[in-house]
Amino acid sequence: MNKDVFSLCFMCSIRCPIKVKVKDGHVDFIEGNPHVAGIDGSLCPRGSAGKNLLYDDQRVQTPLIRDGERGSGKWKKAGWDEAIAYVSDKLSAIIKKDGGHSVALMERTQMATHVSKTFLKAIKSPNHFTHDALCKGSVNTACRSLFGINDGQIGIHYKKTKHIVLYGRNIFESINLKEVNTLMHALENGAKLTYIDPRVNVTASKAHRYWMIRPGTDLALNYALIHVILKERLYDAAFVDTWVHGFSELQEFVEDYTPQWAQKETGIDAEQIIALAREMSQDKPSVIFHYGYRGANHVDEIYMRRSLLILNALMGSIEAQGGLFIKKGPGYLGKKPARKLTEQKFPKIEVGRCDKVGTKEFPLPDPNHGVAQMLPDAILTADPYPVKALIAYRMDPLMSIADTTKTKKALSKLDLLVSIDINYSDIAWYSDVILPESMYLERTDCIMQGNGLKPQMLLREKAVEPRYDTMEGAMILKKIGENLGIGDFFPYESMDELVDWQLEGTGFTRQDFKKKGFVAYGSEQIFYDRKNGLPFKTPSKKIEFKSSLLEDAGFESFPAYTPVKTPGEGKFRLVVGRSAIHTHVSTQNVEYLNELQKENLLWINTKKAAALGIKNNDYVQVQSAVGKGRIKAFVTNFIHPEAVFMVHGFGHEGARAKRSYKQGLSDALIQENITDKVGGSPAYHDTFVSVKAQNR
Secondary structure, rough: EEEEEEEOOOOOOOEEEEEEEEOEEEEEEEEEEEOOOOOOOOOOOOHHHHHHHHHOOOOOOOOEOOOOOOOOOOEEOOOOOHHHHHHHHHHHHHHHHHHHHHEEEEOOOOOOOOHHOOOOOOOOOOOOOEEEEEEHHHHHHHHHHHOOOOOHHHOOOOHHHEEEEEEEOOOHHHOOHHHHHHHHHHHHHEEEEEHHHHHHHHHHHHHHEEOOOOOOOHHHHHHHHHHHHOOOOOOHHHHHHHEEEOHHHHHHHHHHHHHHHHHHHHHHOOOHHHHHHHHHHHHHHOOOEOOOOOOOOOOOHHHHHHHHHHHHHHHHOEEEOEEEEEEEEHHHHHHOOOOOOHHHHOOOOOOOOOEEEEOEEEOOOOOOOOHHHHHHHHHHHHHOOOOEEEEEEOHHEEEEEHOOHHHHOOOOOOOOEEEEEOOOOOHHHHEEEEEEEEEEHOOOOOEEEOEOOOOOEEEEOOOOOOOOEOHHHHHHHHHHHHHHOOOOOOOOOHHHHHHHHHHHHOOHHHHOOOOOOOOOOOOOOOOOOOOOOOOOOOOOOOOOOOOOHHHHHOOOOOOHHHHHHHOOOOEEEEEEEOOOOOOOOOOOOOOHHHHHHHOOEEEEHHHHHHHOOOOOEEEEEEEOOOEEEEEEEEEOOOOOOOEEEEEEOOOOOOOOOOOHHHHHHHHHHHOOOOOOOOOOEEOOOEEEEEEEEEOO
16 A cells, blocks of 8 residues: 655754655655645755664664663663563652652653653653753853844744855755755845855855854954944944844944954954945845854853844844744734643642752753753752753763763763663663654654744654554653653543644644645744834843843843963864764764765864874874864865864764764763853863874
8 A cells, every 4th residue: 555644854853844655564765745845845865864764773673671781782672561660660769769850851852842841840850951952052042132032933034035144054064954945045046145164064165255264253253243333334223223222332342343353363354344244234134144053162152142143133134034033823823833731730840950040050041941061960969959860862961961971970870861762872872771762754743833934733644653662752751651640641542642632722633734744824924013013022122232131140241252262282172063964963873874974084274284294084083181082084274273173973882873883983072061151052162172193
């Protein structure tokens, strides 16, 4: 029997709509959903490899209970009842002795996140962590400081832009298909692209203007751009007069941050800085200073992200075609979104978060995501209380949190470590129990609410039956919850029942998704009235350059710029990023993708390499204050002399993931665990390393 199933990819976190061709119960072909504008049937390399992951015999195939030391690779196969009982009994004892707040759960944010949060709320734990915290916590805080809403509530109207400026946002290697396709459409229709990065990558090769900026000095560049825009009155005066709070304070602050000053700090010619400011002004408001996706580079990250958003506001590009927009939900049209389990009434949680978000230590980061890089410290110090159990739900702290050695030390103190995963990730390999989740082609998932210019709902529909003894994550948590006596918070017996429950009151049914894989609340794009209808949620109801959020917490809105230190002799600033082939740490063992990129390389400047006696393809040792490792060198002129670069996500330790095992080097092993204390993101690019040649 042949059929087409509309679903959602999950080879990365973007969740692109797909059409799955099923033949005789097997996946025959996957393509992008042809009914979705901006996708139009296309698929990235990772999405194309979904079938390969489905039929991979190196996936976790059955529940496993550790039968040796943590990380030893010794496992005992278990049935689901045995594995669930094992986890439940351990959790029950921990909760009874130390309280529900001694249990933490971290995950890559997904459609079933409301189920994970429900599980924690029901056991009275505040300790939910998401990958967003590690990726863009400071972007979130920056958006809230200016607009009163977070970054997830803001979108970018690529298709109609006239000029977009990207700072290290390697958009053509990310890959978000809809972003890439719509941006390419804009470029084909005359839009300009300016790209700023210490490294020449694919996005740089597509740009009309590329600047090899000195690493860590983006904020200096932005202060100079703001200086020019204000001095020459290049801003959108009508928009600023109506919607900006703190304009005069910004004027006074940037007075001394001239392009000539910035040239010395950034290495970018002052006249070029002035030229960019003038060009952007000519095309306003249909311009974009991209505020970034991963905003986790430096200790002043929040201020760099704020400066980008301030530039957009000065251009009047907020809620403008070709600029930024505020996402609209079904409520705008008088309709209801899909229900979530978190809407129930829960017992009161008596304690704060273990990472101290919401205290004077971290007053501003979003408690919906936490500050995940502080979890190792919380475990090691038992301050403010002991953390005894961790559930890692398709998120790997060993490869995502800087300083793997410290993270391992912390995890060794836990009484219980559980992984819900598809792969033999490093954290799964180090866990006490692995509970294998069905991969996305084998499961129906929760409703995805797609807010934007045209609010929608999308559905991941099961295409084929599970190949191995696996289960949906939302069902795994429900079954553990039932054993813990909190089953009433999970009012469903299957994923089909959960989806039907979510759709109650929305006016849509499962059948409505069959035709295209999504349903739309309306047919027209919605833009707010820029004269008097912008719903900023700040105390002033305006865009707050002078931020109530920051000032009330004791932080400056406009801190003086701190010059970036030049690396010492023989030292480099470690810069990390991604490629178009892999998703963070999760796809390196997928056979087709592994063939395309088996290991990462260390990019190093040609002159610097020559001085160190390093030739192309030599193995080198990279060492920081917290770790060291071996990696092959890529000698090139296409990187700034002060930096070295590697792709994130390699150097896996899970031995049953045979293709990726010990291939390349994990950046987390050598990164220092440094944090933007105001915004909440890690400072992944504030680690300095030495590089030396090893025997060829």
